Amino acid sequence: MLLKCNPGLEDVTALEAEEEYQGRLRIVEVRKGRGRVIVEAETPLIRPLFRMRSIHSAAILLAEERVGYGSDALDKIADIARASGVHRYIPQGSSFAVRAERIGEGHEYTSMDVARVVGKAVQEAFQGEYGYLPEVRLGAPGVAVVAEVDGDVFRVGVAIVGERSGHRRGYRVYDHPAALKSTLAYGLLRLAGARDSSVILDPMCGGGTVAIEAALLYEDARIICHEKNPRHVRGALENALAARVAGRIEFIVGDARRLEEVLGEETVDYAASNPPYGIRLGDPTSVRKLYSKFIPSLYNVMRPGGRAAIVTTESNHAVTVARRAGFRVAHARKVRHGDLWVSLLVFEKPG
Numbered sequence: 132m133l134l135k136c137n138p139g140l141e142d143v144t145a146l147e148a149e150e151e152y153q154g155r156l157r158i159v160e161v162r163k164g165r166g167r168v169i170v171e172a173e174t175p176l177i178r179p180l181f182r183m184r185s186i187h188s189a190a191i192l193l194a195e196e197r198v199g200y201g202s203d204a205l206d207k208i209a210d211i212a213r214a215s216g217v218h219r220y221i222p223q224g225s226s227f228a229v230r231a232e233r234i235g236e237g238h239e240y241t242s243m244d245v246a247r248v249v250g251k252a253v254q255e256a257f258q259g260e261y262g263y264l265p266e267v268r269l270g271a272p273g274v275a276v277v278a279e280v281d282g283d284v285f286r287v288g289v290a291i292v293g294e295r296s297g298h299r300r301g302y303r304v305y306d307h308p309a310a311l312k313s314t315l316a317y318g319l320l321r322l323a324g325a326r327d328s329s330v331i332l333d334p335m336c337g338g339g340t341v342a343i344e345a346a347l348l349y350e351d352a353r354i355i356c357h358e359k360n361p362r363h364v365r366g367a368l369e370n371a372l373a374a375r376v377a378g379r380i381e382f383i384v385g386d387a388r389r390l391e392e393v394l395g396e397e398t399v400d401y402a403a404s405n406p407p408y409g410i411r412l413g414d415p416t417s418v419r420k421l422y423s424k425f426i427p428s429l430y431n432v433m434r435p436g437g438r439a440a441i442v443t444t445e446s447n448h449a450v451t452v453a454r455r456a457g458f459r460v461a462h463a464r465k466v467r468h469g470d471l472w473v474s475l476l477v478f479e480k481p482g
């Protein structure tokens with residue numbers, strides 16, 4: 132199977148897959164930075180996939196082969212798609228569409244070219260077997276054929292989970308302008324090391340994605356969704372109501388530069404958040420000013436041994452301020468957030 136996830140969090144997805152399949156799964160390849168994890172499940176069970184919170188989508192992988200970067204790759208792609216048997220996954224009378232992607236640079240062809248040759252190959256193979264052409268329906272097809280070129284490798288398969296991307300969870304009724312993908316929120320919580328029966332804080336919770344993911348993951352945690360803008364707090368509440376977890380989250384309107392005034396000192400075990408980005412605010416200096424007050428305040432409310440995960444475009448400044456406040460940098464990596472590669476940092480308050 133091919134699991135698609137947030138680029139930079141492939142190891143988190145591999146771990147979650149192992150947990151959900153309870154050992155009945157083998158990790159074949161973790162494509163770091165590509166948002167791809169290839170797994171082989173001992174059983175054809177797909178229910179665990181529906182429980183997974185780190186994946187955008189999943190597909191049954193039917194063929195994977197090196198095709199190269201040149202335009203002659205398109206002929207090879209067509210042959211591989213035809214021979215893969217993907218057409219047999221389209222029930223007679225149903226429709227299909229090809230969802231093509233190209234990952235990486237240097238190809239002499241586009242994802243549209245891939246979609247075109249794979250679509251034609253699938254139609255030809257189907258017609259050869261059943262004597263007529265299957266219907267192509269781009270919106271809401273019966274079967275979504277997944278075709279992707281990842282570097283010089285071509286993969287073809289059939290989507291089984293997440294034709295509508297998995298990170299668009301049904302609960303998002305209030306659209307915060309800078310909402311975090313729920314898969315990235317999940318990754319923040321996992322990398323912070325959050326657990327059940329602990330106190331989990333998002334100090335700048337916006338539309339509440341991190342708090343809602345925490346409430347969906349942990350049954351018995353105290354979860355605090357803290358944000359300065361009352362409109363976003365109302366939105367977060369609406370989202371939490373839609374996710375049916377509103378009763379398990381505390382919503383607080385407040386300033387993250389003065390967390391201790393509301394929460395008291397040493398009250399929080401784990402924090403996870405995406406503070407505003409300088410680039411998006413249009414002024415990195417205002418973000419640095421915010422960090423200079425917010426990070427020490429976060430330090431004050433964390434319990435010794437507590438960990439806080441943030442995503443940021445201002446990692447040098449965040450690390451400097453965090454160290455000055457007393458935090459240790461427990462972990463750092465790059466993750467993809469929309470069209471940016473940003474830093475995911477985990478700070479730990481020494482125990």
Ligand SMILES: C[S@@+](CC[C@H](N)C(=O)[O-])C[C@H]1O[C@@H](n2cnc3c(N)ncnc32)[C@H](O)[C@@H]1O
Pocket residue numbers: 307309310311312334335336337338339340341357358359360363385386387388404405406407408421
């Ligand atoms: C990038 S957004 C968070 C989005 C959120 N993770 C979501 O998924 O909807 C950052 C949030 O930080 C809030 N914020 C900015 N400065 C703040 C402060 N001093 N105290 C509390 N919240 C603040 C903004 O109002 C904004 O909603």
